[in-house]
Amino acid sequence: MEILLAIMIGVLYAAGIYMILRRSLVKLILGIIILGNGANLLIFLLGRVVKGSPPIIPADSDVFQSVYADPVPQALILTAIVISFGLQSFAIILVKRAYKVVKTDDLDEMNAIDKDS
């Protein structure tokens, strides 16, 4: 399970970075989304994957009885997902607006700022 997740995270990071390196604006957004998912899965994996033992203390005890799933990484991922959702929706609007104004989705042609004004 862990090795599979690790490979998948690697693929997601690689794909994300590859997409960001492309010149198209849409692929840039896709790359950011994929990279974000990779990072979230990485938190999940590094928080240790534990199967079938929720972090609940039995009624007749004061402490955990055995190994339990750490709830903190899940809270972190949830926060990160919400934040990246907000950022991605902003990114999509920004790209749409930039495409309308600049009339290209090729990053190489976005060079109006290099000219002196």
Place this chain on the structure above:
Amino acid sequence: MTQQLVLYPLLLQMFLSILLMFCWRKISWQRVISIVGSIISVGVSIWLFSYIWENGTQIVLAGNWKPPFGIIFVADTLSATLVLLTAISGLAVASFSSASVVAARLKFGYFPIFHFLLLGLNGAFLTGDIFNLYVWFEIIIISSFVLITLGGEKAQLEGSVKYFTLNILASMIFLTAIAVLYGLTGSLNMADLALKVAAIENRGLVEITAILFLVAFGIKAAVFPLYFWLPDSYHTPPSAVAAIFGGLLTKVGVYALIRVFTLIFVGDMFLENIILIIAVLTLFSGGLGALVQNNLRKVFSYLIICHIGYMIAGLGLFTEVAIAGTIFYLIHDIIVKTNLFMVGGLIFRIRGTNSIRNLGGLYADHPMLSLLIAIPLFSLVGVPPLSGFWPKISLIIAAFESEQWWVVGAIIFASLITLIVIAKVWASVIWKEKKELPVRLNFRYFDKLKTIRKAQMIAPMIFLSLVSLYIGFGAEHIQQVSSRVAGELMDNTQYIEAVLGKEQIIDHEE
């Protein structure tokens, strides 16, 4: 009353932005609320600073969970100083924006977002939890995205696409670094991390995590070779926005670097050498970049990069004198860079262009203003006894003592380049003969503004120039602050004790 004092600057900014949102269309109200609120925030920050100065590091447990669990806010002298500087720059920019930002932009929520940005900055300075730091960084970048795109001009959108991509990438790397760190230690509290990271035996993995943090914060702080987004985007938004960005946004990256590399990843020769090399290259590339630009605001943008190098160099030398120099430089730089971009905005309002080639004759037309502009410019160079001079002395002494001659050379070289750049700007913008420029229609020239708007533009510059002069002439006070901060940073047990209490550290040592 003072129990939750650490949170007051945060709560005030949040309250202000919510209040401002209720006055969405009433711009004149927003102007008043923003300026008055910023004055109150300066008061609160002074209160916080003096309280911390007398009583030492304070903590607030959000949710009352005992550390290392739960989110915690820590105010040591460094945090309190930076919160105070944020409030001072915030006040200046709030006043400057009311006059210089056009009404169309103000109508789309400029002021609420501006105060959200200040909220994020204060939060980043005060938090004691690494994941919480990430969340504050996101609040900062979301607000900055809105500010940088507000208006939607062509150049602005192109600049913001670059700004946006690089900042998101930095956040992803930061998140990755947190994931690895959590996997290594199982903790997020920075004081707890400091103890746990020191105990890890697999140093290779720790170094890789540290490099991930270095890259993430390096992009935010715009160090070599990660700075290319900065000169491409900082000259596109209104100058008020550029002022707060140039003054504070890159400094959050520097703050995070200082915090992480004095608290969590300490005493690693490999990392210190990397930081030093980066610092020297930043000094060179920023300086040389500033030398060849023709756009006034691009020159200032490259100067930001160049001067980030000083602070990083102090961090890399990692002696008490060097860290004191870094902190002193940070204090000086926030005030001067904010002022510098406002000066840029003022010159643009007077002449209607940013091109150094076409500017000129400012001294003939506005001699008093030119005198005012001279203060930030020459503070930046560090003409003694102005504010830029003292921290450089500390840094050079520290570099001498550690026998890093190339760092001494780089610091002096960068000062020389800054001097040349500023002399060039001074000669061609202020002294050169005036060129007749085509009059731009529908452009709000400075001379056509109402007197109150003029006052709102000039007053913050006078205010920041006075602060600059105080930093220069009252250098002894600032040196006291920076020495104390350096003492706290070099000996991180103080911070850890304040957060975790004494018993925890002894437990760990056993």
